[in-house]
Amino acid sequence: MERVKPLRADGQRNRERILAAAAELVGRDGAQASLEEVARRAGVGSATLHRHFPSRQALLEAVFRDGVAQLCAHAAAKPGKRPAAELADWxxxxxxYTATHRGLAAALLAGPDGLSAEEICCTDMVFDVLNVLVARASSAGALHASATTEDLMQLANAIAVANEDDPHTARRVLRLALTGIRP
Structure with a gap:
């Protein structure tokens, strides 16, 4: 495994400014926010942005990573006493979260093609947690035998994409859909 060289202080500051600008613009414009505007707001050139984030996907992954990490930590902190409810709640x-944060669902659905392990960290975190929750629910007989982790990820993401900026409707539609996955 290749070791990642730590950034110098100025490189770390540039990366943080790029992420802050990207988070603001993605929040406003969604995942298709202008990379040129991200660089301009961060006070860096386009080459600097691309040195830190070689693709739009890599930048989106970094922007969403913190929020997704919090979601994953929240799931890991819960005991598995009620597997079906735990899976549904998460x-x-x-x-x-994905309906509220425009572009995350599409970024997660884009998958790991052509990305480094660091760039797919966000997607991997979600799949790791969902795999555990699905295994618990399956073991408890609380999940339809044919339902897979990938199915549930697609379901959640499709609902989020269809209801971007409308988390209340996303929640209601997911609850309706989940009644069909229980045996």
Missing amino acids: LEELTV
Whole structure:
């Protein structure tokens, strides 16, 4: 495994400014926010932005990573006493988060093609947690035998994409859909 060289202080500051600008613009304009405007707001050139984030996907992953990490930590902190409810609650949190944060669902659905392990960290975190929750629910007989982690990720993301900027509707539609996955 290749070691990542730590950034110099100025490089770290540039990266943080790029992420702050990107978070603001993605929040306002969604995942298609202008990369040129991100660089301009961060006070860096386009080459600097691309040195830190070689693709739009890499930048989106970094922008969403913190929020997704919090969602994943929240799921890991819960005991598995009620596997079906735990799975449903976490899928609801994920769906509401992705509906609220425009572009995250599409970024997660884009998958790991051509990305480094660091760039797909966000997607991997979600799949890791969802795999555990699905296994618990399946073991408890609380999940339809044919439902897979990938199915549930697509379901949550499709609902989030269809209801971007409308987390209340996303929550309601997910709850309706989840009644169909229980045996």
